[in-house]
Structure formats: structure tokens, C-alpha cells
Amino acid sequence: MMHSTVPAFILGALMAVSFAASAVELTISCGAVGQERALCEQATAAWAKQTGHKVTVTIPSDRTNERYFQYLVDLGAGDSRTDIYQIDVIWPRLLAKHFVDLKPYIPPEEIQRHFPSIVTNNTVDGRLVGMPWFTDAGMLYYRKDLLEKYGLPVPQDWSELADTALYIQLQERKASGSGDLWGYVFQGAPYEGLSCNALEWIASYGGGTVIGADGAITLDNPLVVMALARAASWIGTVAPPRVLSFNEEDARQTFQLGNAVFMRNWIYAWALVNGQGSPVAGKVGVAPLPRGGMKGMSASTLGGWQLAVSKYSKNPAVAAELVRYLTGEAVQKQRALIGSYAPTLMQLYDDPELAATQPIFSSLRPILDNAVARPATRTGDSYMAVTTHFWEVVHAVLGGRGSAITNLSGLQEQLRLLKTRGNW
Amino acid sequence: MATATTELADRALGAASIAAPAQKSHLTRSRVRAAWLFLAPMLILLAMVAGWPLFRTIWFSFTDANLSDLSSAKFIGFENYLAYNDGEWYGVLADGEWWNAVWNTLKFSVVSVTIETILGLIVALVLNASFPGRSLVRAAVLIPWAIPTIVSAKMWSWMMHDQFGILNHMLLGVGLISAPLAWTASPDLAMTAVIMVDVWKTTPFMALLILAALQMLPTDCYEAARVDGIHPVRVFFKVTLPLIRPALMVAVIFRLLDALRIFDLIYVLTSNSKDTMSMSVYARQQLVDFQSVGYGSAASTLLFLTVGLCVVLYITFGRVRFDGR
Numbered sequence: 001m002m003h004s005t006v007p008a009f010i011l012g013a014l015m016a017v018s019f020a021a022s023a024v025e026l027t028i029s030c031g032a033v034g035q036e037r038a039l040c041e042q043a044t045a046a047w048a049k050q051t052g053h054k055v056t057v058t059i060p061s062d063r064t065n066e067r068y069f070q071y072l073v074d075l076g077a078g079d080s081r082t083d084i085y086q087i088d089v090i091w092p093r094l095l096a097k098h099f100v101d102l103k104p105y106i107p108p109e110e111i112q113r114h115f116p117s118i119v120t121n122n123t124v125d126g127r128l129v130g131m132p133w134f135t136d137a138g139m140l141y142y143r144k145d146l147l148e149k150y151g152l153p154v155p156q157d158w159s160e161l162a163d164t165a166l167y168i169q170l171q172e173r174k175a176s177g178s179g180d181l182w183g184y185v186f187q188g189a190p191y192e193g194l195s196c197n198a199l200e201w202i203a204s205y206g207g208g209t210v211i212g213a214d215g216a217i218t219l220d221n222p223l224v225v226m227a228l229a230r231a232a233s234w235i236g237t238v239a240p241p242r243v244l245s246f247n248e249e250d251a252r253q254t255f256q257l258g259n260a261v262f263m264r265n266w267i268y269a270w271a272l273v274n275g276q277g278s279p280v281a282g283k284v285g286v287a288p289l290p291r292g293g294m295k296g297m298s299a300s301t302l303g304g305w306q307l308a309v310s311k312y313s314k315n316p317a318v319a320a321e322l323v324r325y326l327t328g329e330a331v332q333k334q335r336a337l338i339g340s341y342a343p344t345l346m347q348l349y350d351d352p353e354l355a356a357t358q359p360i361f362s363s364l365r366p367i368l369d370n371a372v373a374r375p376a377t378r379t380g381d382s383y384m385a386v387t388t389h390f391w392e393v394v395h396a397v398l399g400g401r402g403s404a405i406t407n408l409s410g411l412q413e414q415l416r417l418l419k420t421r422g423n424w
Numbered sequence: 425m426a427t428a429t430t431e432l433a434d435r436a437l438g439a440a441s442i443a444a445p446a447q448k449s450h451l452t453r454s455r456v457r458a459a460w461l462f463l464a465p466m467l468i469l470l471a472m473v474a475g476w477p478l479f480r481t482i483w484f485s486f487t488d489a490n491l492s493d494l495s496s497a498k499f500i501g502f503e504n505y506l507a508y509n510d511g512e513w514y515g516v517l518a519d520g521e522w523w524n525a526v527w528n529t530l531k532f533s534v535v536s537v538t539i540e541t542i543l544g545l546i547v548a549l550v551l552n553a554s555f556p557g558r559s560l561v562r563a564a565v566l567i568p569w570a571i572p573t574i575v576s577a578k579m580w581s582w583m584m585h586d587q588f589g590i591l592n593h594m595l596l597g598v599g600l601i602s603a604p605l606a607w608t609a610s611p612d613l614a615m616t617a618v619i620m621v622d623v624w625k626t627t628p629f630m631a632l633l634i635l636a637a638l639q640m641l642p643t644d645c646y647e648a649a650r651v652d653g654i655h656p657v658r659v660f661f662k663v664t665l666p667l668i669r670p671a672l673m674v675a676v677i678f679r680l681l682d683a684l685r686i687f688d689l690i691y692v693l694t695s696n697s698k699d700t701m702s703m704s705v706y707a708r709q710q711l712v713d714f715q716s717v718g719y720g721s722a723a724s725t726l727l728f729l730t731v732g733l734c735v736v737l738y739i740t741f742g743r744v745r746f747d748g749r
Contacts, residue, residue: 069712069713072491072492072715075492076491076492094492095492097492097493098492381490381492381715382714384713384714384715385710385713385714385716388696388709388713388714392696392698396698399609401611410520413520414519414521416512416514417514417515417518417519420509420510420512420514421503421514421515421716421719
């Protein structure tokens, strides 16, 4: 037995090596929010043409938390069908053990050109489990034309936003006789996007980030109640009741059709609302999100996606090559130019061509630098439970199912149980 | 289903063990051996498909297992159930949401099984009477039961959709409501909606079991009653009901077992909503959404114990007998 298997093994290894040297088939799971899918297909096709390898693009769910679960099931089963995963900024710690360390495949000087904060976020126990692909933050999109028409400034705090939104909404509805226009749309469906929005409201009032840096639960303060109660007052007044089932694309489509004065969305929406065929192209401005009250600040939740190579991939080296190409300067610049996906390479923010084509990037650095991170690193394995309880409670408050105070005390208790169990 | 097969196995085993000590002749011993031999395949199969998962769930409930890496699970004793640390209780039994789920499940089970029993009895009495096209009606009544729960739940969730649902459309049409109702989203209506769909789906099952009992009733009692000129309602309460009671009790216990572990219907109609979350939905959320296999297994084990307790109480106080004597 031994004698026959050893040569067979060597033969197999030789065949594997010669096969790897020739064409390899890779599968990458890319997001499909906005223009992600088209850009991912273009970039991988270009690389495939260059190298002679073959790349298949697969599309997961649009909702982050559903996508996380899809990935978790595949990775947990050691599935080798997908080589490269596009992972959210909150996942590296949760999924680290399923990804290869990219440091041996990508030269350190290339890694250093990305935002150090993201590289740190993606490094788990000294292993770089994901290459930064694009970064993100919540922004306030507004209708320049409507603000100008009524001589109103870009709102600086949430109450000003609500007042301005209501004023324009009422005036425009009276003028047009149609009830389609709403003041403000955001991501209000019960999913990770609502957690991001609610974190911005709470942080902007100085109400903390749900879980503090030391792992303490910071919900027991009046600023949190105030922030949520204020958001609840928007529903049915300036925000359509159906905003409670909106994700990113629902909000964007409503805004793009001209049916909203203000919108909270990620940076990708910029290219689409100003793109060809958009009814509001050229009429849109973008600003930091409003402050929470007089003494508050503007707070954006940090988003962004990374590319990770599965440990179960049959060709990790070739997959890492593709990751290196996709996160490199040429592809990142292309994605920024066409899709306004914010690069993670610092030098691109000084790129004159990019600044000229997508003016949004010139004002982005301070927002990205001050973006609020979700408490994912602090809560470790419990993050999915923490965020689920959080968005459920926020959704209940927005939907008028119980007051902010009673809902928050329930959440406080749930988080306490998780904290004690998870030891954070 | 698994419970039914276990009962069969128990009875068969019981018969074998009663036979064994009575006579120890060669023939008896070989008969006992043969009985075991015939039972063995089923026992092995049961141990594999029911015993092993049950054992594993109970084992996981004493560990801190996580879905992303089951192999690194460590034994932590009763910590998932109830533990005390720094002046604070934690674990499933200290979780308000768990007790909410228990309460929801009990409420759902009692209300839905009661309604199903009453409606099932009425339907069975109607189907027991002879009228033209009876067999056709009997078959038609079974349709809701024959549709897989996922399909019927999805179907109802569309019919109860707040904007496009036919139910709101019809109620608005006849003027019973003035604004569309959010059947599955509103906290006041969600449980009613779930019970409604469950009643629609499982009344045929109750009707069928009761009908089977009705068909076996001796006709002489009824003839005697007719001769004596007893009012039919009195006949029903004095003759029919006592006679079908054993079958009725068994039908109720089957439904109760089913209702206590309700998952698919609630999950499809209202997802993880707190207003309708049952014990199974709670366990699934912990196991899958939150990846806490240890904690979720503790919830599953408690669900198993709760169902067991309910059945024991029911059999004891309802004096249910399965042997038909």
C-alpha cells in the first residue's frame, strides 16, 4: 500500500503544480449594492484576460447580516467553491479563522499605502485576513435645487433637518397636489443598516456607541432616549411609514426618483443619483450628517468592505494575486471614478482626476477619519446578537411599539446577559 | 412522528419483557430473542436519528459551543441554564425573552388546540352524517392539512399583506374595517393571525381523528335513544361525547405535542418578532443567528423538558389511556 501511494502522491502533487501554473478557475463573491456587481465583473474580467485565468462572480444577499450568515454556513462547512469573499468591516474578527494571512502574498509597502486604521481592523492576532477594498461612511444627501428654491441652508442639526424637511415637503405637496414627496429617507428595515443609522443618531447626541471602549454598556443615559425618540417622531411626519422596511437601495431609489428631500446613505449613492438617467442628476448635494442638538456633533458610522481569501480555496496564491490586483491603485481609482466607492489607498484622495470627476472625495477625508466604529471588535463573537437586539429595539421604537425608555431598558437587560456570558 | 414510533417501540418492548419472566421455556426464550431481533433495526435507526441528536443537543447545552467552530467547545456546567456572577443572574432561565417565548408558546398551544378541537368535532359530526357527495367533501376538507406548512404559511402571509393582501381587500370591501390592518406586523394582531392560520391548517386533522372514532360507535345506543325520544343535543353530550372521549384525548395530545414545538408557521409569518416568538423560534435564533450553539441547545433542551412535562401532566390529569381499554 505504502509503496503504491507515495509515487501516486508525488504524481498528484506534480499535476497540481503544473495545473496551478496554467489556467486556474476562481470564484469571487462580490456585493451587488449599486454598481458593485458591474464593477466587480469588469475588473475580474480584465484580470482574467491579463493572466489567462478564469473568474466567476457570484452574488450574495444585499443585506449585510444575511450575507454574513450565508458566508458563515459555507465557510463553516469548509466549502472550497468560493475562493474570495467580500467581507464587511465588522467581520474580520468573527470570520478570521476561515481566511488565509495575506501578508506573505502582498508586499508590506503596498499594505502600508492603505488607511492604517482599516489595516489594523483587518489584522487579527497578527494575521492580515482581508485587504481593504473600499471604505464607507454615512452621508447626508440633499436636494440642492429644493433648498435653493425655498432659500434654506443645509441643516446643521437633526431638528433643523426635520423642520426643513417638513417645510419643503408641505410646500411641494401643496404645489404639486401629490403626496409622493417625503422629507427624509434612511435605512429603517430591521437589519444591520438600521443599527448603523441608529448608532449615528445616538453618537451625534454624545450618547456613546452602545458599548463603550472598555466593554461597558452605555445605553443608560437620557441622550440615547432623546436620540431615539427624535428619530421616532420622523416616522409618518417627514419620513414615509414604509421607511421601516427600507434598505440602502430602497432609500436610494426613492431619493433618485425625486421623492425625498434628504437621504442618509453610503458614499456609493453619489455616483448613481448623479448618474445618467437619474431624474435628480446635478440637483444633489452631499454634507456631513447633522449634529445632535446644539452641543452635539456630526457622527458617521464607519462602513467599508474588504477582500479575503478562503482557507479552503484550492488556489490561495492565485486568489491572493487577484485580491492584490483588485485592491490595487488602478481598480480602486476606476471604482471611485465610476461608482464613487471610496478608496482605501490614501494617495487617491489627492488625485486631481478623481477630485475633478467626483467632487465628493475632496471633502471626505475628515468624515472618514472621524467615523464611528460599530462595537464589533469589543463584543467579539456576540456582535451578531448585540446588533440584532439593538436593531430590533430601535425598529420597535420607530414603529411605535412601546416607548423608547421601556424598549431601551429591555435592550439593556439583553446586552447585560450577553456581556456576562461573553465575558467582554 | 418520532414520538409515535417511540410509543410503538415501548409497547412492543413492554410486551416482550412481560412475556420473559413468566415462563422460561426454550420456546419463550427463542421468541423473546426473535422479538429483539425484529426490533433491533428500528431501535438502531431510532437511536441514530432521534437518540443521537437528542444526546448531542443535551451535551452541547453544557458547553460554550459556537457555530463557527464546534470542535473547540468547552464544558461549562449549568452556566447556559442559570448562573450567578457578580451579583447578577444570567443564562436562559434568567432571560426575560425566554419566558416571553414560553408564555407565547403556551398561549398559542392552549388557544389553537381548543379551537381546533371544537371546530374539528363539529366538522366530524357533519361528515359523519350521510349526505350525497360525502366522500368528496371528506377529501376536500383535508386539503389544508395536505399542503406543506411552509407553503400555506407563505400563502397566508401574502393574503394577510397589509398593502396588497386579499384579506384586507375583502374586509375593506364589505366595510368591516376602515383602514388596512397590519396582520402580521402589529403586536395586537400577530398572535391572532398565527392562531388563525394554524386553526385553518390543523382543524382537518382533528376532524379526521374524531371522525374515525365516530365511525366506530355502536349504533344500538342511538337506536335506544331514538326509541326513548331523547333530544339530539342530549344524546350528543350523554352518548357520543363519553364514547369518543378516549379518541378525542389522544387526538388532543397529538396536537398539543405539535403545537408546543411550533416553529415553521410562526417563523414564516412573523419571523423573529417578540410578539409571537415561540420556544423553537427562540432556540433557532440563538443557535443560528447568534451562533451560540451551547446556549441555543440549552433552550432546546428546556423546550424538550417543557413538552415532556406538559404531556405527563396531561396524561396524568386527563387519565388518557393509549391501549383503548
